Amino acid sequence: MLRTEAENGRADIRTRDRIDTGPRFAEADAVRLNRLFRGSDTSEMLETLIKERMAGEVAIVSSFGAESAVLLHLIAQVDPAVPVLFLETGKHFPETLAYRDLLIAQLGLRDLRNLVPDEAEIAKKDENGLRWSWDPDGCCEIRKVKPLAKALAGFDASFSGRKSFQAATRSSLPRFEIDTTDTQGRLKINPLIDWSPERIAAYIEEHHLPAHPLVAEGYPSIGCMPCTSKVAAGEDPRSGRWKGWDKTECGIHVPGQEDVAGGTGNGELPPGFDPVF
Ligand code: SF4
Numbered sequence: 001m002l003r004t005e006a007e008n009g010r011a012d013i014r015t016r017d018r019i020d021t022g023p024r025f026a027e028a029d030a031v032r033l034n035r036l037f038r039g040s041d042t043s044e045m046l047e048t049l050i051k052e053r054m055a056g057e058v059a060i061v062s063s064f065g066a067e068s069a070v071l072l073h074l075i076a077q078v079d080p081a082v083p084v085l086f087l088e089t090g091k092h093f094p095e096t097l098a099y100r101d102l103l104i105a106q107l108g109l110r111d112l113r114n115l116v117p118d119e120a121e122i123a124k125k126d127e128n129g130l131r132w133s134w135d136p137d138g139c140c141e142i143r144k145v146k147p148l149a150k151a152l153a154g155f156d157a158s159f160s161g162r163k164s165f166q167a168a169t170r171s172s173l174p175r176f177e178i179d180t181t182d183t184q185g186r187l188k189i190n191p192l193i194d195w196s197p198e199r200i201a202a203y204i205e206e207h208h209l210p211a212h213p214l215v216a217e218g219y220p221s222i223g224c225m226p227c228t229s230k231v232a233a234g235e236d237p238r239s240g241r242w243k244g245w246d247k248t249e250c251g252i253h254v255p256g257q258e259d260v261a262g263g264t265g266n267g268e269l270p271p272g273f274d275p276v277f
Helices: 005-019 027-036 042-051 068-078 094-107 119-125 136-152 197-206
Strands: 058-061 084-087 112-115 157-159 176-179 186-189
Touching: 027 176, 027 186, 042 068, 058 068, 058 136, 068 094, 068 197, 084 136, 112 136, 119 136
Parallel strands: 058 084, 058 157, 084 112, 157 186
Antiparallel strands: 176 186
């Protein structure tokens, strides 16, 4: 029986996922998935990916920031049991923690996992909790990069809420890429990468999603409290992150993908740095 190109692509990806003993996915798989879902509606893509288990065991990494509700809602519509990973750095705004709890309850998400830093490492490397003020890369490494790496080791793919309009460093990211933070060959999926601010706003309105309380106070991109500043109208939404530092990402995403993803382009971040939040 003849199969469509899409069916061939899906079968091929599922087969590789199950029989490979090396990295779960390779660059060719990401390319194939980008082709397979080119032009597909976001909801349709998520439904196919999750229900057909095309990406294996998946989790969503969420900062519960300004626009996090959109991806969380889209995924909750397909499967509210998808694990939601939140980096509980201990440095969040109280408003973010309250917003996290509100969204989880409202969307019916059933598997929130708060990832906390290793206590012994915090005691050794950030005893007074001020490392962010003199070494933000080191602080992100302890509080975000390592806890997330540990948690993601059990998954085949992760969803990120990154959008291309958020910053120049994200302008050409694809929907599917390989997570190069380690050699496991996990997929990193950016379902909203081509969404515009207007589309995000319209989706939030259509589905009556609650807003992060700090957005109305001038924070279009929200991360840890010490590293988030207000942004003036017309500025890059992420310019309020690590203001005054030559740092644009927290280290959860990785550069070295400049050819396919645009990369950070500034050459200043340490190896393994590009991120989610
Ligand atoms: S964003 Fe700031 S406070 Fe949060 S982990 Fe990174 S450096 Fe530390």
